Amino acid sequence: MNEQKQRLTDRPDLMAEWDFDKNSPLLPDGFSMGSNKKVYWICPKGHSYGPKAIYERTRQDGKATGCPYCANKKVLPGYNSLQDLRPDVLCEWDYEKNDKQPSEYVAHTDKKVFWKCSKGHSYQMRICDKTKEKPYGCPVCSNKQLLTGYNDLKTLFPKLAEEWDYENNLTRPKDHIPGDHVKVSWICRHCGTQWTASIKERTYHGTGCPNCAFYFKTSAPEQAVFFYVRKMFPDAINSYSPNYLNRMEIDIYIPQLRIGIEYDGKAWHSNKKRDEFKSKLLKEKGIQLIRIRESSEENLFNDYAVLKSTYKNNLKELEPTIHELLLILKEHSNSKNIPSIDLERDAPAIYAMSEGNKQQRSLASSGEKVLQEWAYDLNRALTPDKVTPGSGKTAYWRCSKCGFVWQQPIKQKVKAGLGCEHCNKTEANLKRTQRKIALGEIKTIVDYPDLLKEWNDPRDPATVSDGNDKHALWKCSVCGYEFKQIVKNRTRQGQGCPRCGRINQAKTRGYAVINVVTGEEYWSIAEAERQTGIAAASIRQCCNGVFQQAGGYRWKYADKHSRK
Incomplete structure (x- = not known):
């Protein structure tokens, strides 16, 4: 039947x-x-x-x-308003910024309103x-929304912000949250290397300078594991290197439990023989070793335990592995x-701890004597606190003995x-020369009496060979002139004496002159x-006959030959 006629x-x-x-006097029949006539209705509720x-x-x-109230299309105070259905969220309602009250909104509307969390973030x-069912919280507290001075990169990661490349980046650390995916330029504050990486890769994935990652020989997962191990055991040591390990290290060592922890990255196979030797030495010393491996759970060296790392790209993925490790340690x-364990929450603290560990392991903190020969002016931004004693990086040095730079x-x-x-070569040659002198070789x-009379050098002439190619001090026995000259020359x-040589040369060439009046030559x-x-x-001019006198005296060439 046609709908219009029904x-x-x-x-x-x-x-x-x-x-x-409400429809009176209208009746439905x-x-x-x-019909397009608008009328009033009452739902079953x-x-x-x-x-x-x-x-x-x-x-x-x-x-x-149908009924807009039952369908939550319209608000009905006392029935489906936010105030009626979810009074628990009203504590965060921002009454100052919102024009309406909670009773004027349906509890599940998609309308945007202002909220204020318990920390005062609007x-x-x-x-x-x-x-x-799973509500969102404050985006500022969860670092999803930027609030400068509270959750920006500069505030939460001040050390990391020091590596910001201000010349090549258009923004500043205060303009970004730590979880920002944007790629920016960085300059390593340790070695000066420049590279590009996203902010999130640096804060939550744990990536750092590609150059220093090799020289400091540590990783972000290792530092994350150490952070929580040290929370349980304050005496835990990072990069423990006792003498019996022959310059090898244990990534993490807990003295009170005599347990070592090794974090093996994907490239651990390249050091398999060394790791086997390390495991053997530790067993001999009564130290149990726990290995965390990214590539395999196979216990090749009969260690105490081997855990499979859940880390792939984001440090957050490592949380189950850390929890499993801590359970094992708790048993002891x-x-x-x-x-x-919350790696996003603790990321700033882990980064700060890692930087502190690098400082403790740096050349500056090592007490090495070679520090006095570090050429600060030539190395510029590269300073001893930014490298380790085992670094393969090339630096400038200035010899404390001779000043030579290399x-x-x-x-x-x-x-x-x-x-x-x-x-070192000079010292070796000197020792060899002294030995030959002692043997009379x-x-x-x-052995040169005439030269011995003119020796004016502080060195003992009996220790200086006649083939020495260094300068020595001399004093002419004829004219008293002091000069420097190479020994073997x-x-x-x-x-001989350079001054006497010039005099003799002048006389030979006829340049000597005589004061005829006084007779002095x-x-x-x-x-x-x-x-x-x-x-x-x-x-x-007087010697050449142009003048009769010079200075009131008559002059002539000593050999009586005129020189023009």
């Missing part, structure tokens, strides 16, 4: 919902089901609503409407997100309680000790000028 009275269910009081067109209640396309969120201590890997320098290759200055090449015109104060040009 009478409303043919629908008993709708007749039961007709509001006779006067309308068809397709007694909710009066309308006016609503009759055809909206009778349409057959699945879009027929934020916007849909009402349905606060009232669903009985009275210890397992601490709460580059050398830190690990090699620590092993070599103070001094440079030049000094080579001569010394003492005097002993083997016959070099000078080895050069310049020497005559220095001793008499008479201009050299005047003396030369």
Whole structure:
């Protein structure tokens, strides 16, 4: 039958919902089901609503409407309002910023309103997100929404913020939450390496400088494990290296339990023989070893326990493994309680602890003597507190003995000790020379009587070989002139006083002059000028016959040959 011609009275269910009081004097038998007349209705629960067109209640396309209060489309105080159904969330209602009251909203509406958490953070969120089975909390407290000075990167990770590349990044650490996925540029505060990584990778995934990850030989998962182990056992030691391990380390050691913990990353197979040797040494010392492996649970070395790491990319994934480890440790201590494990919550503290551990293991804290030869001016940003004694990074060094500057890997320098290759070579040569002198195989200055008279050097001439290629101090036995000259140039090449040499050369070439009046002879015109104060040009002109006198005296060349 055509819907337009059907009478409303043919629908008993709708007749039961007709509001006779509000619709009076209208009666339902006067309308068809397709009428667009708006009338009032009363649902089976007694909710009066309308006016609503009759055809909206009778349409057959699945879009027929009913009571808006039962369907939670409209709020009815005392029935479906937020205040009635969820009074537990009203403690966070922001009465200052919201224009309406909780009684004016349906409990599950998707309308956005303002909330204020117990810590005073104001934020916007849909009402349905606060009232669903697993409601959302404060986005500021959960670090989902930025609040500068409270949960920004600079506030929560101050040490990490020091590595922010201000030159290449357009934003600042205070503009980001720690869980931000955006990739930015970083500059390592230890070695100066520049690289790109997302903020979340650095804060919650534990990634760091790719260069230092090799030199400091530690990992973010290892540091996370150590953080919670130390909460249970304050005496726990990170990177424990006793003498009997021959420069090897235990990642984590608990003295009171005599238990060691090793975190083996994906590349642990490359050190299989070393790990087997380490396990053997520890067993001999009565130390039980627990291994956490990312790649295998196989107990190859008969260790106390081997755990499979649940870590893949995010440190949060490591929580089950840490909990399993702490349960094992609890069995050995009985009275210890397992601490709460939340790697997102504790990420700032873990990072700060890791940086502190690096500082303790740095070259600056090692007390190595080679620190006095560190060339701070040439190494610039690379300082001893940013590297370990075992680092393979190359640095500048300045010899404390001779001042020679050179580059050398830190690990090699620590092993070599103070001094440079030049000094070490010189010392070795000196010892060899002294031995030959004692055996009479080579001569010394003492074997040259004429040179011994002119020796003016603080060194003992009996210890200086005649082939020495270093400068020595001399004093001419003829003119008293003091000068420096290489030893072997005097002993083997016959070099003498440079001043006497110039005088003899001048005399040979005829440059010597004589004061005819006084009879004094000078080895050069310049020497005559220095001793008499008479201009050299005047003396030369007089010797050449241009002037009769120079300075009141007559002058001539000593060999009587004119020089023009």
